[in-house]
Amino acid sequence: MTDTDDNADAGWFAGGSSAGSEATGDDPALRARIAGGEADAPRDWPGLAVESGFADSRDGYYDRLHEASVAATREAVRERERADDKQLVHAVRAMDDCERTANELAERAAEWAGSLFDDAEPGIEGARAVAEREPEGELERRAVSLAARVADLAAERDALAETIDRIAPAVAPNLAEMAGPELAARLIALAGGLESLAKKPSGTVQVLGAEDALFAHLSGRAPSPKHGIIYTHEYVRNTRPEDRGSASRALAGKLTLAARVDHYSGERRETLHEELRERMATIRARVEEGSGDGGGDGAGDDTVAATEGDE
Amino acid sequence: MSAPDLPAGVERREIDGETRLATRGPPVYGEPTADGWRAWDPGRSKLGGMFELGFETGLSGDETVLYLGAASGTTVSHVADFAGPTYAVEFAPRPARDLVEAAEPRDRLFPLLKDARTPTRYAHVVESDVDAIVQDVATRGQAEVAVRNARFLADDGRLLLAIKARSEDVTAEPETVFEGALDRLREGYEVLETQRLDRFHEDHLGVVATPR
Numbered sequence: 248m249t250d251t252d253d254n255a256d257a258g259w260f261a262g263g264s265s266a267g268s269e270a271t272g273d274d275p276a277l278r279a280r281i282a283g284g285e286a287d288a289p290r291d292w293p294g295l296a297v298e299s300g301f302a303d304s305r306d307g308y309y310d311r312l313h314e315a316s317v318a319a320t321r322e323a324v325r326e327r328e329r330a331d332d333k334q335l336v337h338a339v340r341a342m343d344d345c346e347r348t349a350n351e352l353a354e355r356a357a358e359w360a361g362s363l364f365d366d367a368e369p370g371i372e373g374a375r376a377v378a379e380r381e382p383e384g385e386l387e388r389r390a391v392s393l394a395a396r397v398a399d400l401a402a403e404r405d406a407l408a409e410t411i412d413r414i415a416p417a418v419a420p421n422l423a424e425m426a427g428p429e430l431a432a433r434l435i436a437l438a439g440g441l442e443s444l445a446k447k448p449s450g451t452v453q454v455l456g457a458e459d460a461l462f463a464h465l466s467g468r469a470p471s472p473k474h475g476i477i478y479t480h481e482y483v484r485n486t487r488p489e490d491r492g493s494a495s496r497a498l499a500g501k502l503t504l505a506a507r508v509d510h511y512s513g514e515r516r517e518t519l520h521e522e523l524r525e526r527m528a529t530i531r532a533r534v535e536e537g538s539g540d541g542g543g544d545g546a547g548d549d550t551v552a553a554t555e556g557d558e
Numbered sequence: 559m560s561a562p563d564l565p566a567g568v569e570r571r572e573i574d575g576e577t578r579l580a581t582r583g584p585p586v587y588g589e590p591t592a593d594g595w596r597a598w599d600p601g602r603s604k605l606g607g608m609f610e611l612g613f614e615t616g617l618s619g620d621e622t623v624l625y626l627g628a629a630s631g632t633t634v635s636h637v638a639d640f641a642g643p644t645y646a647v648e649f650a651p652r653p654a655r656d657l658v659e660a661a662e663p664r665d666r667l668f669p670l671l672k673d674a675r676t677p678t679r680y681a682h683v684v685e686s687d688v689d690a691i692v693q694d695v696a697t698r699g700q701a702e703v704a705v706r707n708a709r710f711l712a713d714d715g716r717l718l719l720a721i722k723a724r725s726e727d728v729t730a731e732p733e734t735v736f737e738g739a740l741d742r743l744r745e746g747y748e749v750l751e752t753q754r755l756d757r758f759h760e761d762h763l764g765v766v767a768t769p770r
Contacts, residue, residue, distance in 0.1 A: 259683045280682070284679075284682040284683070285682060288686070289685055289686040292684075293685055309665070313667070316669055316683070321658045323651075324655045327651035327671065513650065514629070514652075
């Protein structure tokens with residue numbers, strides 16, 4: 248919305264040199280237009296380009312488009328590949344900070360609002376309600392304003408979550424599909440990047456986020472942790488406790504492979520996901536086999552999930 | 559019911575002793591070739607699967623195509639082999655790197671590193687009134703993406719869509735997911751044909767539609 252406003256309805260070739268002019272040096276500008284330009288609606292660009300003299304024929308136009316789009320996309324890919332997992336790490340850390348700060352401030356805001364208004368509710372929702380009020384006087388103005396910051400922080404947290412949902416599959420398609428965008432982002436953040444995650448053994452991935460418990464174990468004070476942050480995954484959380492170790496091991500193994508495929512090839516690999524579904528079905532099937540010794544608790548949930556991988 | 563004709567440029571050829579779907583062009587991903595024809599594996603390509611299953615795609619060859627979710631160019635390279643100008647939109651950088659390599663030797667294939675959910679970011683490049691949109695994006699809101707991109711499609715154009723149930727909701731029944739997606743799709747399109755692609759792609763629904 249800056250100086251490109253004039254071009255809102257122009258094609259990528261706007262301002263490009265006309266057909267036949269040799270070595271015009273406008274290629275970087277055209278590539279930048281392809282990468283960063285916008286238009287409200289598509290138009291008959293080939294026709295318009297011929298009309299404006301950018302190309303002498305539709306074929307000539309397509310030749311120039313091919314050259315420019317291949318170069319622009321190659322450049323953009325190079326740039327994005329460098330940055331993306333780092334950006335994801337920033338986003339997920341910022342999201343956590345926003346959430347923690349919003350909750351903390353919400354407590355303070357609720358306490359204050361409770362002393363001023365009769366119907367003040369606790370938590371983020373309460374802060375949102377307070378923020379809507381018309382304050383009277385200095386003190387109410389400050390309390391309402393504080394509640395408004397809480398609401399803003401919570402909104403920023405949600406916006407960051409949406410961004411993570413959107414870019415995690417781009418950074419790590421297999422990992423994001425297997426773990427969900429948020430957990431994928433957290434694993435990458437805990438490892439310090441996709442590359443370092445890809446280079447970790449699966450036993451390490453299994454306990455990422457459980458460092459305290461791991462070091463307690465290493466110094467002989469506690470049993471080894473079964474799972475770290477991957478506990479938030481449905482496959483671990485919704486598996487009965489005695490099988491959670493196997494479930495975490497299976498999940499961590501496939502997550503590690505997913506991270507490696509994402510880092511080294513970037514292609515989706517369906518077999519990876521199928522293998523995990525099958526393995527999980529096997530683990531959860533133990534509930535039925537061993538129903539004699541173990542309690543039946545949670546068996547209902549597990550059978551639903553177990554049939555999922557059967558086909 | 560006889561199977562609809564394949565577009566010109568797509569043929570069943572004998573490759574490695576098997577009759578396989580094939581197009582003519584430079585190889586891209588190490589696929590088997592014979593006499594300049596490259597085997598088109600329906601197990602790796604939703605559109606290939608739709609051809610094998612006899613969908614009425616409305617494609618006859620030489621169309622202008624907008625391909626959403628081109629990934630590393632496996633399918634879109636075959637499309638560019640038989641179609642006319644082909645715009646390939648892919649959002650993820652790593653597959654797009656391979657897409658660029660597939661596009662380089664194909665002078666009517668235009669790779670674009672763009673998010674299919676924000677068409678205004680490529681409406682300055684992709685022309686209006688394309689004959690077909692092929693969509694294979696693995697994100698939530700697949701029907702929404704198709705509706706937003708309807709602006710590129712000619713009035714009598716075709717949307718060839720593969721809906722992946724697991725991208726919408728991993729836990730829900732695929733049938734439920736498909737119904738929800740089709741409801742959303744009908745806000746912008748008339749749905750002409752649907753069929754499960756399970757023979758080649760588990761929990762995917764193939765859809766042919768035309769703008770309303």
